[in-house]
Amino acid sequence: MTPRPMTALNPFHTRNGVLHAESVALSDIATDFGTPCWVYSRQALEEALDDFQQELAGLDALVCYAVKANSNLAVLDVLARRGAGFDIVSAGELKRVLAAGADPQRIVFSGVGKTAAEMELALNTMELALNTGILCFNVESAPELERLNAVAGKLGKRAPISLRVNPDVDAGTHPYISTGLKENKFGVAYDEARALYRQAAALAHLEVSGIDCHIGSQLLDAAPFAEALDKLLVLVDQLAGDGIELQHIDLGGGLGIRYSDADVPTSVHAYLQPLLAKLKGRPLRILLEPGRRLVGNAGVLLTRVEYLKPGEVKNFAIVDAAMNDLSRPALYGSWHDIVPVAARAGDAAKWEIVGPICESGDFLGHGRELTLAEGDLLAILSAGAYGMVMSSNYNTRPRAAEVMVDGREAHLVRRRESAEELYALEQRLP
Numbered sequence: 347m348t349p350r351p352m353t354a355l356n357p358f359h360t361r362n363g364v365l366h367a368e369s370v371a372l373s374d375i376a377t378d379f380g381t382p383c384w385v386y387s388r389q390a391l392e393e394a395l396d397d398f399q400q401e402l403a404g405l406d407a408l409v410c411y412a413v414k415a416n417s418n419l420a421v422l423d424v425l426a427r428r429g430a431g432f433d434i435v436s437a438g439e440l441k442r443v444l445a446a447g448a449d450p451q452r453i454v455f456s457g458v459g460k461t462a463a464e465m466e467l468a469l470n471t472m473e474l475a476l477n478t479g480i481l482c483f484n485v486e487s488a489p490e491l492e493r494l495n496a497v498a499g500k501l502g503k504r505a506p507i508s509l510r511v512n513p514d515v516d517a518g519t520h521p522y523i524s525t526g527l528k529e530n531k532f533g534v535a536y537d538e539a540r541a542l543y544r545q546a547a548a549l550a551h552l553e554v555s556g557i558d559c560h561i562g563s564q565l566l567d568a569a570p571f572a573e574a575l576d577k578l579l580v581l582v583d584q585l586a587g588d589g590i591e592l593q594h595i596d597l598g599g600g601l602g603i604r605y606s607d608a609d610v611p612t613s614v615h616a617y618l619q620p621l622l623a624k625l626k627g628r629p630l631r632i633l634l635e636p637g638r639r640l641v642g643n644a645g646v647l648l649t650r651v652e653y654l655k656p657g658e659v660k661n662f663a664i665v666d667a668a669m670n671d672l673s674r675p676a677l678y679g680s681w682h683d684i685v686p687v688a689a690r691a692g693d694a695a696k697w698e699i700v701g702p703i704c705e706s707g708d709f710l711g712h713g714r715e716l717t718l719a720e721g722d723l724l725a726i727l728s729a730g731a732y733g734m735v736m737s738s739n740y741n742t743r744p745r746a747a748e749v750m751v752d753g754r755e756a757h758l759v760r761r762r763e764s765a766e767e768l769y770a771l772e773q774r775l776p
């Protein structure tokens with residue numbers, strides 16, 4: 347990786363009164379590609395990955411981007427070209443990363459519900475790639491170990507595995523995105539992990555390779571990561587005593603980003619240094635699975651105000667993006683900053699920023715102080731992660747276009763769907 351030269355400008359910045367992505371005005375993108383539209387910055391993606399790579403320089407380490415955060419092929423390609431591997435959770439994501447040119451040896455497979463067919467596909471990926479294979483299956487239960495062993499045996503292969511251990515630490519994040527507590531469905535219980543490793547080591551078609559954990563998402567504080575690592579390292583030493591030497595440790599993802607001024611996320615440096623200090627001198631390859639941190643602040647959702655409906659109790663600004671595009675506000679009550687692409691003069695009012703969908707939960711922001719007129723463009727910030735990937739076709743709304751800006755160029759990286767495509771797979775009764 348060649349370090350990117352220090353750039354003076356934030357990838358998203360205002361120039362001549364207009365919000366830009368790199369050197370392209372978002373107003374031009376709206377004109378050329380329409381709204382609603384997702385806009386990603388290649389520079390922002392690369393800088394976010396570089397933050398990790400720089401801390402890991404000289405170490406045997408691999409950043410496996412959690413594909414589920416944003417799986418557009420162009421995003422995967424940009425990150426792969428800069429040295430990222432991938433953390434996948436489905437056959438679909440496996441096909442995607444391979445389509446983006448990923449090296450199977452840089453793919454780890456997570457998830458609580460891997461089907462036999464998905465396991466087979468991942469094991470067969472080995473042959474396509476000159477017998478190298480995916481790097482690791484992150485196994486989340488005892489029955490999954492048994493199933494993977496059976497599937498690998500049937501194919502005459504050995505599957506590399508790690509156990510996703512649930513360290514039972516409280517990540518202090520939203521209950522829907524906290525994953526490292528005993529009550530969560532993820533991972534194997536800490537107290538059961540040692541016995542399960544012995545069971546795995548005895549299975550003929552598995553190769554015990556590592557250990558992993560993932561304790562939650564949007565963590566702003568580094569302390570829970572260190573707490574989880576301490577618990578994992580106790581287990582690593584116990585396993586060594588049992589004759590099970592692990593090759594790698596996968597610390598998962600979960601590092602948070604800034605959504606509003608209320609969020610002060612820890613730097614990648616402050617997150618990684620304590621972890622790397624604990625790992626120093628251990629012959630363990632280090633894997634990380636960041637998702638949101640790599641893509642969240644690298645994307646915005648561009649939308650246009652269709653109608654203003656001032657009212658006695660609330661003022662509604664009805665925009666052309668909706669909860670089917672960005673579901674996080676409706677789903678988790680998440681905050682996204684919403685800013686005008688070109689600020690206009692005049693008195694600000696408090697607006698409910700809502701979409702056209704027939705649900706009261708269809709909002710993108712509550713009570714935002716803005717000066718608005720019909721036809722204005724708004725940018726919903728920090729929308730690069732868990733945005734497009736969680737969008738739906740509710741109300742038969744075609745998914746929005748995705749555009750990636752690279753310097754002075756804006757590239758269409760997924761065209762807008764058409765309504766006809768949405769019902770093309772359906773048919774009437776004979």
Ligand SMILES: *Cc1c(COP(=O)(O)O)cnc(C)c1O
Pocket residue numbers: 412414415433456457560562563564598599600601635636637638639
């Ligand atoms: C979702 C997920 C990640 C990425 O989480 P972020 O909070 O986006 O960093 C990493 N690993 C696993 C197993 C996940 O499920």
